[in-house]
Amino acid sequence: MNLPADVQNIISVLESNGHEAYAVGGCVRDCILGKVPHDWDITTSALPEQVKALFERTFDTGIEHGTVTVLMHGVGYEVTTYRVDGKYEDGRHPKEVTFTASLEEDLKRRDFTINAMAYNDIRGLVDLFGGEEDLEAGIIRAVGNPTERFTEDALRMLRALRFSAQLGFEIEQGTYDAIKTLAPTLGKISAERIQVEMVKLVTSAHPERIRDVYATGLTKIFFPEFDDMMECQQVNKHHMYSVGEHTIVSMGLAPDDKVIRLTMMLHDIAKPVCKTTDENGQNHFKMHPVKGAEMARTVLRRLKFDNDTTDKVCNLVKNHDDRPEINPRNVRRMIIRVGQENFNDLLAVKRADCLAQSMYHREEKLSYIDELEKVFNEVVAAGDCLRIKDLQINGKDLIAMGVPQGQRIGAVLSTIFDAVVENPELNQRETLLNMVKSMIK
Ligand code: ATP
Ligand code: MG
Numbered sequence: 425m426n427l428p429a430d431v432q433n434i435i436s437v438l439e440s441n442g443h444e445a446y447a448v449g450g451c452v453r454d455c456i457l458g459k460v461p462h463d464w465d466i467t468t469s470a471l472p473e474q475v476k477a478l479f480e481r482t483f484d485t486g487i488e489h490g491t492v493t494v495l496m497h498g499v500g501y502e503v504t505t506y507r508v509d510g511k512y513e514d515g516r517h518p519k520e521v522t523f524t525a526s527l528e529e530d531l532k533r534r535d536f537t538i539n540a541m542a543y544n545d546i547r548g549l550v551d552l553f554g555g556e557e558d559l560e561a562g563i564i565r566a567v568g569n570p571t572e573r574f575t576e577d578a579l580r581m582l583r584a585l586r587f588s589a590q591l592g593f594e595i596e597q598g599t600y601d602a603i604k605t606l607a608p609t610l611g612k613i614s615a616e617r618i619q620v621e622m623v624k625l626v627t628s629a630h631p632e633r634i635r636d637v638y639a640t641g642l643t644k645i646f647f648p649e650f651d652d653m654m655e656c657q658q659v660n661k662h663h664m665y666s667v668g669e670h671t672i673v674s675m676g677l678a679p680d681d682k683v684i685r686l687t688m689m690l691h692d693i694a695k696p697v698c699k700t701t702d703e704n705g706q707n708h709f710k711m712h713p714v715k716g717a718e719m720a721r722t723v724l725r726r727l728k729f730d731n732d733t734t735d736k737v738c739n740l741v742k743n744h745d746d747r748p749e750i751n752p753r754n755v756r757r758m759i760i761r762v763g764q765e766n767f768n769d770l771l772a773v774k775r776a777d778c779l780a781q782s783m784y785h786r787e788e789k790l791s792y793i794d795e796l797e798k799v800f801n802e803v804v805a806a807g808d809c810l811r812i813k814d815l816q817i818n819g820k821d822l823i824a825m826g827v828p829q830g831q832r833i834g835a836v837l838s839t840i841f842d843a844v845v846e847n848p849e850l851n852q853r854e855t856l857l858n859m860v861k862s863m864i865k
Pocket of ligand 1: 448449450451465533534535536539540577579580
């Protein structure tokens with residue numbers, strides 16, 4: 425295994441001072457898989473104070489949990505003392521930890537066999553639980569007794585599904601059964617921790633594994649709306665799947681961007697509550713995107729997403745099914761409604777939605793989206809006025825003309841803006857000033 429020079433260096437310094445030190449966890453797993461690890465964690469028998477004494481630049485990241493960050497060439501490496509964990513309560517750290525001199529004890533506290541391997545150049549790979557074999561076979565298996573491990577920290581259940589989604593791995597039967605049994609205990613876990621794992625799952629190579637989050641009973645705990653979608657049929661010409669299955673398929677067809685994947689996950693969330701059934705037993709879903717945006721917000725708030733992500737996703741959910749007749753005027757209106765910066769995301773959402781529907785009129789639906797994209801690009805290229813600040817006059821001009829400050833300025837500008845969106849040729853300074861004159865006469 426090829427450790428980066430800085431990691432090598434940190435390990436050598438610790439080892440030559442009488443301690444043990446290894447690269448551990450995710451980075452070892454990723455190296456064996458031939459992937460480039462996004463960070464390197466080091467585990468050591470040295471106590472935090474001893475680590476700090478050996479390196480010039482360190483800072484305390486979670487010293488009470490044994491973690492010191494060692495800075496090398498501007499990069500931080502987390503060096504954590506071998507430990508045995510107490511109960512996990514907050515995000516990343518168990519409530520109380522006990523340091524230990526045994527690497528085995530430290531590896532035993534880790535969640536899955538593939539995450540419980542350590543490596544250094546002196547003693548090679550330390551793999552006490554068959555992690556390498558499970559990596560080769562593509563299996564997620566709890567270290568030790570899964571029921572005990574999930575009882576210690578219920579988040580591990582969702583982590584199992586997240587790793588299976590990122591790696592395309594299967595969950596070992598005993599581990600899976602324990603998740604099914606203990607699913608309700610996920611209710612004890614903070615929304616923030618659930619959010620982290622869900623984002624990793626939905627942006628992974630296999631977002632369709634959210635199906636297992638449902639099948640194990642976990643969505644029911646933090647996202648019961650998903651269960652309603654899974655259980656909502658939509659037998660019509662446009663659809664071949666239930667609302668939930670359509671949602672899952674659409675996630676897999678969308679680019680792996682966080683906002684877009686979350687939008688796919690939530691785009692039809694209101695269908696189960698907006699359903700009416702006609703005399704032929706067919707379900708119809710009126711006004712569901714508007715209600716959907718509201719329900720999506722409830723879910724994202726519940727999971728403590730930041731406002732920016734929440735607003736973007738809700739905006740896309742609300743507009744995902746808008747299909748105005750395509751002409752420059754309607755497209756300008758649509759850009760203003762959705763926001764120019766969100767329009768490409770909207771196009772991606774529309775395409776994934778369409779491709780997850782039946783073949784009925786698929787070609788027409790896709791060419792509609794192509795046409796929408798073409799006119800969007802033309803409108804942008806033409807430099808048409810799409811924001812009040814693109815107008816050739818501004819508030820100062822209005823004040824100079826004697827329009828009273830405050831509300832009235834806003835109202836005049838907005839009327840002018842409306843006219844310009846209808847007819848971009850009006851966006852000439854002289855023309856607009858004349859319009860204002862006639863308005864305030
Ligand atoms: P990623 O690539 O997403 O960072 P990772 O395996 O590095 O994956 P982290 O959440 O960064 O995952 O955790 C680092 C290591 O710490 C894991 O590989 C695992 O050994 C251990 N670990 C993390 N969270 C838990 C947990 N809740 N229970 C037990 N061990 C954990
Ligand atoms: Mg990590």
